[in-house]
Amino acid sequence: MYELLYIHLPFCRQRCAYCNFVTEAVPEDDPHMDAYLERLMRDIRAAAHAGELEHIRTMYLGGGTPTHFGHARLVELAYLLSLSIRLEQVEEYTVEANPDSLTPALAKDLYALGANRLSVGVQSFVDSELAVLGRLHTADQAAQTIRESRTRFENLSLDLICGIPGQTETSWQYSLEQALSLEPEHLSIYPLQVDHGTPLAQAINSGALSAVDEDSQAEMLEQAARVLGAQGYPRYEVASYARPGYESRHNTGYWTGVSYLGIGTGAASMRNTLEGTRERWLCGEEPELLSASEAAAEDLFLALRMSRGVSNTQLKEASTLLPQALNVFEELQSLGLVVQTNQRYLPTEKGWLLGNELYARVWALAEGS
Amino acid sequence: MRSLPKRVDSSLIRNFSLIAHIDHGKSTLADRILQLTHTIAERDMMEQVLDSMDIERERGITIKSQAVRVLYDAADGRSYQLNLIDTPGHVDFTYEVSRSLAACEGAVLVVDATQGVEAQTIANAALAMNANLEIIPVINKIDLPAADIERVKGEIEEGLAIPAEHALAVSAKTGEGVHDILEAVVRRVPPPTGNAAAPLKALIFDSYYDAYRGVVALVRIVDGELRKGQNIRLLAAGITTLVEEVGVRRPANTAVDELAAGEVGYLITGLKDPRDVKVGDTVTLAHGGATEPLPGYRDVKPMVFSGIFPVDGDQYEGLREALDKLALNDPALVYEPETSHALGFGFRVGFLGLLHMEVVKERLEREFDLDLVATAPSVEYHVFTTNGELLTIHTPQDMPDASTIEHIEEPYLTATVLIPPEYVGAVMELSVARRGSFKTMVYLSENTVEMKWEIPLSELVLDYFDQLKSRTRGYASLDYEFSSYHTASLVRLDILLAGKPVDALSFIIHKDKAYERGNALAIKLKEIIPRQLFEVPIQAAVGGRVLARTTVKARRKDVLAKCYGGDITRKRKLLEKQKAGKKRMKSIGNVEVPQEAFMALLKIDE
Numbered sequence: 001m002y003e004l005l006y007i008h009l010p011f012c013r014q015r016c017a018y019c020n021f022v023t024e025a026v027p028e029d030d031p032h033m034d035a036y037l038e039r040l041m042r043d044i045r046a047a048a049h050a051g052e053l054e055h056i057r058t059m060y061l062g063g064g065t066p067t068h069f070g071h072a073r074l075v076e077l078a079y080l081l082s083l084s085i086r087l088e089q090v091e092e093y094t095v096e097a098n099p100d101s102l103t104p105a106l107a108k109d110l111y112a113l114g115a116n117r118l119s120v121g122v123q124s125f126v127d128s129e130l131a132v133l134g135r136l137h138t139a140d141q142a143a144q145t146i147r148e149s150r151t152r153f154e155n156l157s158l159d160l161i162c163g164i165p166g167q168t169e170t171s172w173q174y175s176l177e178q179a180l181s182l183e184p185e186h187l188s189i190y191p192l193q194v195d196h197g198t199p200l201a202q203a204i205n206s207g208a209l210s211a212v213d214e215d216s217q218a219e220m221l222e223q224a225a226r227v228l229g230a231q232g233y234p235r236y237e238v239a240s241y242a243r244p245g246y247e248s249r250h251n252t253g254y255w256t257g258v259s260y261l262g263i264g265t266g267a268a269s270m271r272n273t274l275e276g277t278r279e280r281w282l283c284g285e286e287p288e289l290l291s292a293s294e295a296a297a298e299d300l301f302l303a304l305r306m307s308r309g310v311s312n313t314q315l316k317e318a319s320t321l322l323p324q325a326l327n328v329f330e331e332l333q334s335l336g337l338v339v340q341t342n343q344r345y346l347p348t349e350k351g352w353l354l355g356n357e358l359y360a361r362v363w364a365l366a367e368g369s
Numbered sequence: 370m371r372s373l374p375k376r377v378d379s380s381l382i383r384n385f386s387l388i389a390h391i392d393h394g395k396s397t398l399a400d401r402i403l404q405l406t407h408t409i410a411e412r413d414m415m416e417q418v419l420d421s422m423d424i425e426r427e428r429g430i431t432i433k434s435q436a437v438r439v440l441y442d443a444a445d446g447r448s449y450q451l452n453l454i455d456t457p458g459h460v461d462f463t464y465e466v467s468r469s470l471a472a473c474e475g476a477v478l479v480v481d482a483t484q485g486v487e488a489q490t491i492a493n494a495a496l497a498m499n500a501n502l503e504i505i506p507v508i509n510k511i512d513l514p515a516a517d518i519e520r521v522k523g524e525i526e527e528g529l530a531i532p533a534e535h536a537l538a539v540s541a542k543t544g545e546g547v548h549d550i551l552e553a554v555v556r557r558v559p560p561p562t563g564n565a566a567a568p569l570k571a572l573i574f575d576s577y578y579d580a581y582r583g584v585v586a587l588v589r590i591v592d593g594e595l596r597k598g599q600n601i602r603l604l605a606a607g608i609t610t611l612v613e614e615v616g617v618r619r620p621a622n623t624a625v626d627e628l629a630a631g632e633v634g635y636l637i638t639g640l641k642d643p644r645d646v647k648v649g650d651t652v653t654l655a656h657g658g659a660t661e662p663l664p665g666y667r668d669v670k671p672m673v674f675s676g677i678f679p680v681d682g683d684q685y686e687g688l689r690e691a692l693d694k695l696a697l698n699d700p701a702l703v704y705e706p707e708t709s710h711a712l713g714f715g716f717r718v719g720f721l722g723l724l725h726m727e728v729v730k731e732r733l734e735r736e737f738d739l740d741l742v743a744t745a746p747s748v749e750y751h752v753f754t755t756n757g758e759l760l761t762i763h764t765p766q767d768m769p770d771a772s773t774i775e776h777i778e779e780p781y782l783t784a785t786v787l788i789p790p791e792y793v794g795a796v797m798e799l800s801v802a803r804r805g806s807f808k809t810m811v812y813l814s815e816n817t818v819e820m821k822w823e824i825p826l827s828e829l830v831l832d833y834f835d836q837l838k839s840r841t842r843g844y845a846s847l848d849y850e851f852s853s854y855h856t857a858s859l860v861r862l863d864i865l866l867a868g869k870p871v872d873a874l875s876f877i878i879h880k881d882k883a884y885e886r887g888n889a890l891a892i893k894l895k896e897i898i899p900r901q902l903f904e905v906p907i908q909a910a911v912g913g914r915v916l917a918r919t920t921v922k923a924r925r926k927d928v929l930a931k932c933y934g935g936d937i938t939r940k941r942k943l944l945e946k947q948k949a950g951k952k953r954m955k956s957i958g959n960v961e962v963p964q965e966a967f968m969a970l971l972k973i974d975e
Contacts, residue, residue: 006934022935062933190930214900218925239930254934268935280938288938298941305932335902350902355928357902360944 002271004253005056005085007040007077008264008283010064013101017134017203020195022266023064036265037073041080043263048084052261056085058092058250061115067101074106078113087114092249094119094157099137099145111152117248118149119157119188125178126171129164132209134199139178146182155246157186162220164192165200165209172220176227185246188239189224191217218353225352238305238352255302257295293321297366300325301359304338309346322365332361377450379631380560384452384589385505386470388497389479390487390846394509398479398541398550399437399455405547406439406451408619436472436575436587436633438617443555451554452633454574456493461722463850464669467496468574468649471665472589472633475503475558477550478531482508482516482538486524486817488787488846494529503558506536507550512543520816528813561631569593569601570659571628571636571652576643578697582613583641585622588652589633591663596627600655601638604662606645609655610638643700669701671719672780672851673726673830674763676707676744676873677733678715680953680964684739685714691737692716695729702729707764711873711957712742712967717764720746723830742955744873745970746830751778751854765875768861771912778854780826783808784833785848790818792841799836803828804879823852827877832971862887862916864894865908866960873967883909888917889973897966900924905960 010023011033026032047053059081066074087093094117095110107118124130125139137145146156158179162172179187194201194211203209212220225235233241237255240248253260257278262269267283278295281287290298296318303310310329319325329345332338337351337358351358389395403409435455442448456462456469470476476497480490497504506529508521518538525533537553539546570592579585588595595601599612614637616624628634640646649666653659679688696702702725707717720726726746733739752760752768753775762768784805786796793810800807805824813819824833829849837845862883864874874894878886887909894907898921905921932940954961965972 004934191926191928193929214927215922215925221926238928238932251933254932254937260934262934266935268938270934270937282935298937301944302932302937337902353926353928354902354924355930356944356947357924357927359940360948363941363944364948 001055001259002052002261002269003055003057003258004250004260005053005059006250006260006262006264006267007044007059007061007081008063008262008267009036009061009066009069010265011036011068012063012065013068014134014136015199017132017200018192018194018198019134020198021064028068028070033069033073037069037077040077040264044080044084047261047263053085055089056261057089058253059085059090059094060250061095063096065098065101065121066095067097067106071103071106071109075109075113078110078115082113090114092117092155094248094250096121097145097149099142100135102145102149104148104151107149107152116153117155117157118153119159119186120146120149122146122158122179123161124164124167124171125175126167129167129171129175132165132200133161143178143182146184155186156182156184157188157248158182158184159188159190160224161190161192162224163212163217165204165211167212167220169216169219169223172223173227176224180228180231186240186242186248187228187233189221189228189241190239191221221353222349225349234307235352236307238347238355252306255305257299257302291366294366296321297363300365301362304345304347304351304358304362305355307346309338309344312343312345315345325365328361328365332358337361377632379563379565379629381447382450382452382561382631383475383554383558384454384473384561384631384633385475385477385554385558386454386456386473386497386502387477387479388456388466388470388493389509390481390484390489390493393479393481393484393487393490394541395455395479398477398507398509398539398547399435399453401541401544401547402439402453402551403437403620405544405551406441408437408439435620436618436635437620438633439619441551441555444552445555449555450632451551454633461720461725463492463496464667465575465648466493467500467665468572470496470500470502471663472572472574473500473502474561475505475554477505477507477554478525478529479507479509479541480521480525482510482518482521483513485517485521486528486787486813488785488848491529491785491787491819492848492850494531504531505550505553505557506531506533507546508536508538509541511538512540512545520814524814524817528817528819563590563630564592565594565630567592567630568658569595569599569652569654570663571595572663573603573636573646573648573650573652575648576646576700578643579637582637583639584637584643584646584697586636586638586646586652587633588628588636590628590630592630592659593654594627594629595634595636595652597624601652602655602658603646603650603652604659605647605650605666608640608645610640613637613639643697647700669721671701671703671749672722672826673720673746673748674717675720675726675730675746676709676712676715676764677704677718677730678709678712678742678744678873680740680742680955682713687737688716688733688739688741691733691739692718694737695732699729701725709744709766709873711871711962712744712955715742719763723834740953742873742964742967744967745876747877748780748826748830750859750877753777762877765861765877766872768877771860776856777859779857779859781823781852781855782826782829782849783852784822784824784829786820786822786837786845787813787847788818788820788841788845789816792844793818793820795840796820796837796845799833799840800824803831803833804882824849825855825857825879826851860911862890863910864890865906865910865915866898866962867903867905867958868908869958870910871957871962876970883911884916886970886973887911890970891917891919893969893973894966895919895921897963897969899961899963901960903959 015025093115095115096119122142204211228241236247259271271279276292278290279287338345387395437453439451456466522533571588571590573586575587602609617634651662703719704716750762755775800822805822808821811819858880863870891907891909904923907919908915909917954963
């Protein structure tokens with residue numbers, strides 16, 4: 001029973017310098033996008049016909065850059081979705097947008113067709129940093145776009161990146177403050193990841209740019225948590241901050257083991273079976289089957305991405321499948337990665353920053369069972 | 370292939386070796402000789418047939434001796450039986466070379482026309498002269514543009530005191546001049562002498578293990594004859610056994626009825642343990658045989674020791690089996706179980722030298738698919754205790770408490786270094802820094818200086834050769850031989866990680882160098898050990914006194930922030946990959962230590 005629906009729109013005007021995602025840079029009138037829309041429409045109709053969309057309660061149009069898909073195509077897609085899904089039971093309907101391609105008219109039309117949340121990829125409010133990232137917009141453009149979309153959308157999320165070559169504690173503070181001045185409901189904060197083979201990695205390897213070291217990146221992440229927390233945006237997930245009540249329901253679904261359907265090239269789906277096992281697959285590919293204990297270990301490590309952590313009850317239940325679970329959580333506590341309060345294990349500051357260490361130790365529970 | 374004539378008059382036999390510095394083209398020349406004498410059909414010719422081990426072929430070095438019989442129709446109209454013995458080219462195997470040479474009457478000394486005389490050219494030529502062999506100097510690689518035949522002739526005459534006006538200029542690669550070598554062998558190398566009527570006396574000059582036949586010995590018959598069915602006795606080993614088969618290598622084993630005085634071939638007995646068949650031993654008849662062994666036998670002693678441990682403790686049995694198997698073909702390899710607090714169960718392995726150590730380690734990992742940690746090489750120390758005992762120490766952990774030590778002696782080598790004159794200063798500086806004392810310096814030619822140093826083996830096994838090469842832009846060549854034990858002021862330097870001593874990182878060092886080396890190692894380890902969940906102090910200490918300290922800072926950030934629908938699987942795979950990466954490290958207490966940390970001592974910059 002899928003509760004979340006994700007539609008992938010893998011097109012961009014240009015690849016960002018750090019991009020390693022499934023996407024393709026195409027001009028606005030590229031016929032590929034028409035063909036892609038045709039396929040999406042068929043797949044959505046098929047899913048609706050099979051009854052797979054009946055229980056959908058959150059939707060997400062992600063990319064790529066969905067707003068680069070073009071006004072007409074996007075509206076056509078949203079229209080079909082509005083016919084295929086019971087919009088009255090959809091609690092959250094997000095469209096990802098880039099400041100350079102979101103027009104006021106498009107924002108209005110998307111809202112009219114049911115979208116109620118915009119996630120805007122701002123990344124930085126410093127133009128030189130945007131240039132390093134290979135973004136096509138300026139800081140002013142981003143602020144302008146956001147203000148304009150406010151006429152419709154009362155739920156806005158902004159993405160910011162820290163650890164950009166050239167970024168300082170001061171310029172990061174500036175970006176955070178600029179973001180706050182736009183009064184978004186939600187903020188996502190990502191440390192820049194330099195993936196092998198990207199133009200950014202090449203620029204760093206050639207010495208044209210210098211990478212921000214581990215310690216400074218850690219400082220910036222802590223700075224974000226401090227500043228945002230003080231302004232009424234508590235952290236609810238390792239990279240997510242929101243005003244109370246505006247935590248992303250769709251994303252929370254990913255971290256809490258809710259079944260979801262992904263449509264479009266490279267889109268991921270997950271389905272829990274009645275036997276407690278779990279299937280994961282990419283659109284059009286064979287599913288990977290996770291055993292019940294693997295699913296339990298996955299739920300535990302995903303839960304530790306969130307500030308609410310793991311309850312003693314959840315841990316006890318998981319330990320029937322993962323006999324070492326209690327021991328490992330004790331160890332995590334002694335390592336300072338989690339702390340136990342009010343019958344729950346919560347990630348510590350160290351646990352946030354050393355997430356991979358924490359999640360790896362929890363995921364390893366599946367191996368031992 | 371031509372068939373073998375029944376029995377050849379010993380005046381028509383020539384036994385000779387090829388000797389050379391590494392990479393001077395010995396193996397290519399051997400290949401060419403096999404081709405020229407039609408010993409191997411053209412289509413079966415594989416580059417360097419005689420270097421049969423993969424590693425030998427890859428690294429272009431010869432580790433085991435080989436003996437091949439070829440038939441050669443000489444210009445004088447007669448057909449000769451030539452036994453070609455290819456010898457190991459490396460200094461670690463000097464004893465093996467000397468035994469191979471003892472099986473010959475002549476040696477073809479191969480010198481690279483572009484490189485000239487190098488350290489092992491001299492060492493091997495000296496061995497050949499000691500064995501009273503007729504030496505035929507051959508200048509190889511004359512096809513190369515940089516070939517300088519006249520200069521090399523000068524070096525042969527001045528450096529080796531071998532007349533070189535008749536030195537043959539050849540190219541093993543193109544085949545030019547190779548016929549002339551065979552003619553020279555026939556004309557200049559004396560035929561073997563030996564008494565066919567005397568009781569059997571044969572020299573074992575190498576052996577190898579065959580899974581079906583057991584130990585196969587390569588032998589030179591000195592007196593008498595060796596036949597299938599004979600009861601024989603190995604004098605040094607004190608073992609009596611039966612001859613199952615004798616034969617010659619062409620290069621495949623070909624059984625013959627008998628091997629007569631002067632001939633070279635192989636011998637198969639029922640013996641399965643390679644340690645029973647010792648290189649240099651004398652084969653004679655069990656009844657009425659010779660009582661005097663052939664001269665020159667000695668027990669092979671390891672010089673360099675290293676602890677070898679499986680990264681994964683489950684591979685301990687696998688490592689034991691692998692060592693057992695390697696030892697079948699390598700009786701010089703000795704090992705005994707060793708336990709380390711840090712590394713668990715493993716073996717202390719003794720090697721003839723550094724190359725031997727490298728080759729063995731590489732074979733263990735490659736041929737047996739083992740993941741190993743090796744500790745920095747050590748040597749054999751003689752510790753004299755206050756109560757008059759002599760302890761032989763192969764591992765730093767066995768070093769007794771300082772208060773019970775009267776004095777310690779360590780092995781010294783005589784190192785011979787050949788360099789162009791402009792590098793004399795660089796070699797001086799390096800050798801003095803490694804506690805070497807200068808012995809002699811001789812100009813072998815305008816372009817080549819020979820320096821002799823007395824230097825502790827423990828310093829040499831560190832990185833002396835690498836340093837020598839890098840400080841002389843690759844021009845230096847090195848040879849060494851054991852000299853004697855000398856008293857030295859030595860201490861054990863311990864490394865502590867997070868406050869706990871790690872036995873596998875301890876080493877023995879001269880007191881005056883302890884601070885410098887300890888500090889350099891602490892710095893190097895800081896680079897090698899990745900940041901961990903906690904801060905890891907690294908301390909270098911002697912007898913509990915800390916000499917140097919560095920710190921690996923605690924890891925601050927390791928998180929991939931994005932994790933949405935499609936990222937979850939990817940993320941999981943990444944966590945698994947990270948974990949697999951950690952598996953390749955040794956965890957000591959709470960600290961994850963990469964394998965290379967245990968060899969860091971060899972990599973410190975001074």
